[in-house]
Amino acid sequence: MITIHKQLSVWIGPMLAGLLIIFLGIGLVASSGILAAKHLTQDGLFIFLIGGVYLLMVGWLLMECCKRWRSGSERSFIVVMVVGSLAVKIILIFSFPHYQQLADRASFHAMTQALVQDGLNGTTLGELSRAYDYGAWVSRAFPVHYVMGVVFGSSDIRNVQILNALISSLSLLVFYSILRHVAGPIARRLALVLFMSIPIQWWMVLDYTHHLYGMLYFMSGVALVFSILHRPLPLAWLLLRGACLGLILALMFLQRGIDSLFILSLFFVLGTTLLSSRRRFLLKYIVGLIVIPMLIYTPAKSMFSEWLERHDRHKLDSGLIGFAARGWSFETMGEYSSLYEQIDQATPPEQKKSVMAKMILSQLHYNPVNVVRYLLPAKIAKYFLVGYASGIEQSLNQSRYQTTGRTFKALRVMWAPCFLALCTIGVLYQFRRKFSQDRLILVSLPVLSCMIYALAGETSPRYSIYIQFCLAAFASQGLVFIVPHSKKTISRGCLIRRASLATAAAGIICIAMLLASMMLIRAYAKNEAFNDLRWTSIKSIPDAAFCLPGEGIATEHVAFERVLGICGSYTDGPAMVENSINLSPIPANSKSIAFYLWPDPIPNQDPSSYMIDVEWNGATKTSFLASDLVDIMYFQYAVDPTVSNNRLVIRLRYASESKSEGTQESFRVRWGYLFVAEAAKG
Known part of the structure; x- marks a missing residue:
């Protein structure tokens, strides 16, 4: 020895x-x-x-x-x-x-x-x-x-x-x-x-x-x-x-x-x-x-x-x-x-x-x-x-x-x-x-x-x-x-x-x-990582007025970051873009989900013209002007154990009911880092 x-x-x-x-x-x-x-x-x-x-x-x-x-x-x-x-x-x-x-x-x-x-x-x-x-x-x-x-x-x-x-x-x-x-x-x-x-x-x-x-x-x-x-x-x-x-x-x-x-x-x-x-x-x-x-x-x-x-x-x-x-x-x-x-x-x-x-x-x-x-x-x-x-x-x-x-x-x-x-x-x-x-x-x-x-x-x-x-x-x-x-x-x-x-x-x-350690850590990380957002659904009115979810995001962040934006030109308003994700199944011991929303670093149009809505299981949890999104915001909502398919929707829309014909504007926000939290807050 x-x-x-x-x-x-x-x-x-x-x-x-x-x-x-x-x-x-x-x-x-x-x-x-x-x-x-x-x-x-x-x-x-x-x-x-x-x-x-x-x-x-x-x-x-x-x-x-x-x-x-x-x-x-x-x-x-x-x-x-x-x-x-x-x-x-x-x-x-x-x-x-x-x-x-x-x-x-x-x-x-x-x-x-x-x-x-x-x-x-x-x-x-x-x-x-x-x-x-x-x-x-x-x-x-x-x-x-x-x-x-x-x-x-x-x-x-x-x-x-x-x-x-x-x-x-x-x-x-x-x-x-x-x-x-x-x-x-x-x-x-x-x-x-x-x-x-x-x-x-x-x-x-x-x-x-x-x-x-x-x-x-x-x-x-x-x-x-x-x-x-x-x-x-x-x-x-x-x-x-x-x-x-x-x-x-x-x-x-x-x-x-x-x-x-x-x-x-x-x-x-x-x-x-x-x-x-x-x-x-x-x-x-x-x-x-x-x-x-x-x-x-x-x-x-x-x-x-x-x-x-x-x-x-x-x-x-x-x-x-x-x-x-x-x-x-x-x-x-x-x-x-x-x-x-x-x-x-x-x-x-x-x-x-x-x-x-x-x-x-x-x-x-x-x-x-x-x-x-x-x-x-x-x-x-x-x-x-x-x-x-x-x-x-x-x-x-x-x-x-x-x-x-x-x-x-x-x-x-x-x-x-x-x-x-x-x-x-x-x-x-x-x-x-x-x-x-x-x-x-x-x-x-x-x-x-x-x-x-x-x-x-x-x-x-x-x-x-x-x-x-x-x-x-x-x-x-x-x-x-x-x-x-x-x-x-x-x-x-x-x-x-x-x-x-x-x-x-x-x-x-x-x-x-290093490779052996990463293989072991990945096996553990599978249950601890942020949720995969690459499969979020996109809904846009009109169809052309949206940004691709990964546009402007570093390739390595695409899995857990999304861009929500009204981009390009359209002839009729109002415009609306939303991301939605079904969180099913959620572990039985889970009490809430949490995520973050923050301004896009790319220069935007006037944020006071836009509204952001957050829905959880069909209920609107919050609705606010995009101009209020100055810094990153944290959201956490309780999981309903009686609901089999929990659904999160984040929507970006115009604050006014209509827009003039021929409008060409763009506005973007980001959200992501979604995870299952241990305790509900509000």
């Missing part, structure tokens, strides 16, 4: 490295494709000129590291890096005094200021819970942004930017403490330069953001894990470091989500490393990495969550399951979906979690091939598009720094494919020798985090900031591998063969496990 365990631990590292090569390859292809297809024709010369100059500057810094790494102490080099990084970022901050905070950053600042000015009381929190992101923004305000607001008031943005620069620069010290366990002297210096040179790492200091602090917490947690795993520690030091890890986990929790990511990765790595570790270290690992941290983290998380929940008056957000569901929209290809958020808000609190779960299960039930073929690869690619979707470019343009906005775009567009190519080579270089537990951690973090976001969350390039230090470490290894004077312990051909074998095996195993 011990031999089997050791063999398993030997294979886990290469398998994870093979998966990471696949993921990085997807990101590399995507970033190169975006550069070639989109930016060669739009601002191509400017992008290549600015981006090329920046890459040459970074290349010169890297060459200096290779040439001069033996001269001078490493401590002096780190001091120069930290001071230089801080100086550049401070200059950047004062160069853009009118930089505007937009979108999420503006919402974050407004909510933090509300906490500061109105106080941490139930009334304030109850009012803030009107916002869908109430829990996220209130949590992220602590401890840094709230304290900065208290100290500096409404003028705290500039001071937060300066603190961002300090935190971002000090993160280089934490990164160096990690590199000491996984890289040699020259690779450490290269990694620090590469990490500091990632465009978003120094441009993000302009934002009123929580990401830089979450990154610091995450890196600090990894550094502590290395310090505990790397060598035996006296009990007092073990307890102290375990307590620090618990505190850092509590800070990660305030960032919403990265604590779960860290804990899952920690348990995975700990489980695999213990397979081949000596038994006398087992108890210390458990105490230092699990028992002590959880004694601090768990009660802190519980108390803060209870405080937020107690004052959440409006209960709009379903929590982590809502975050997961919003990442399963084909219309956004895995990024944030406003429609799914609105559905979450409109759903009664007792049904939110089940409805959000149905979002995921419905996609797996109706569109399994497209999930594997398009959605998951798109989410993986977006996760590794380093520097994309930051909002910095939009803020610069809005602040009338258009040339600087173009410059930032040039940097991120040119940086991503070059950086990912180096990362891929660096992961390939890991096959030169057996995977140690330190390198296993470094490989597993990007793989596990990407898989978690791809399968159980919305995906955005912003979220990869927490593991960019891993990518920088691999990129430095890639440079070590390709520089002419580096010592090679193994031929390139042998490395490529090993990496190819591991990558192919990892890909086959991953696809097989």
Whole structure:
């Protein structure tokens, strides 16, 4: 049994490295494709000129590291890096005094200021819970942004930017403490330069953001894990470091989500490393990495969550399951979906979690091939598009720094494919020798985090900031591998063969496990998915005055979304279009059905000219002007157990009795996400 365990631990590292090569390859292809297809024709010369100059500057810094790494102490080099990084970022901050905070950053600042000015009381929190992101923004305000607001008031943005620069620069010290366990002297210096040179790492200091602090917490947690795993520690030091890890986990929790990511990765790595570790270290690992941290983290998380929940008056957000569901929209290809958020808000609190779960299960039930073929690869690619979707470019343009906005775009567009190519080579270089537990951690973090976001969350390039230090470490290894004077312990051909074998095996195993899991989930999803609306009946007066039910809907949503519209031209009115569906048989224990109705995103004619009727089992349940359909609406009606064939009708018609001859108008609404609910409402 011990031999089997050791063999398993030997294979886990290469398998994870093979998966990471696949993921990085997807990101590399995507970033190169975006550069070639989109930016060669739009601002191509400017992008290549600015981006090329920046890459040459970074290349010169890297060459200096290779040439001069033996001269001078490493401590002096780190001091120069930290001071230089801080100086550049401070200059950047004062160069853009009118930089505007937009979108999420503006919402974050407004909510933090509300906490500061109105106080941490139930009334304030109850009012803030009107916002869908109430829990996220209130949590992220602590401890840094709230304290900065208290100290500096409404003028705290500039001071937060300066603190961002300090935190971002000090993160280089934490990164160096990690590199000491996984890289040699020259690779450490290269990694620090590469990490500091990632465009978003120094441009993000302009934002009123929580990401830089979450990154610091995450890196600090990894550094502590290395310090505990790397060598035996006296009990007092073990307890102290375990307590620090618990505190850092509590800070990660305030960032919403990265604590779960860290804990899952920690348990995975700990489980695999213990397979081949000596038994006398087992108890210390458990105490230092699990028992002590959880004694601090768990009660802190519980108390803060209870405080937020107690004052959440409006209960709009379903929590982590809502975050997961919003990442399963084909219309956004895995990024944030406003429609799914609105559905979450409109759903009664007792049904939110089940409805959000149905979002995921419905996609797996109706569109399994497209999930594997398009959605998951798109989410993986977006996760590794380093520097994309930051909002910095939009803020610069809005602040009338258009040339600087173009410059930032040039940097991120040119940086991503070059950086990912180096990362891929660096992961390939890991096959030169057996995977140690330190390198296993470094490989597993990007793989596990990407898989978690791809399968159980919305995906955005912003979220990869927490593991960019891993990518920088691999990129430095890639440079070590390709520089002419580096010592090679193994031929390139042998490395490529090993990496190819591991990558192919990892890909086959991953696809097989994914398909097997989807088959099992589909069997369960059959009874949990939204109702199939492809067989709804259409009635139109006149016959030509209707939209096709699937017109304008993404192919992957046709099964559970419908368009109800009066389209085209006709010579006589009034016009009417209706969809109807017979829900038979309905399970005996069912008490109600529920569905949603919302405005079509395509521009419409004046909605005040149209009426919407909803009938259930022959009775008109509601009738209202289409102009009242401002946001998504939730409907729920009781099932009559005495009726064998329950029938739902949704009708769109003109509000007036007649229309003038020759009218040419169009109006559309959408409805769908029909499901059997557990309890009736009204």
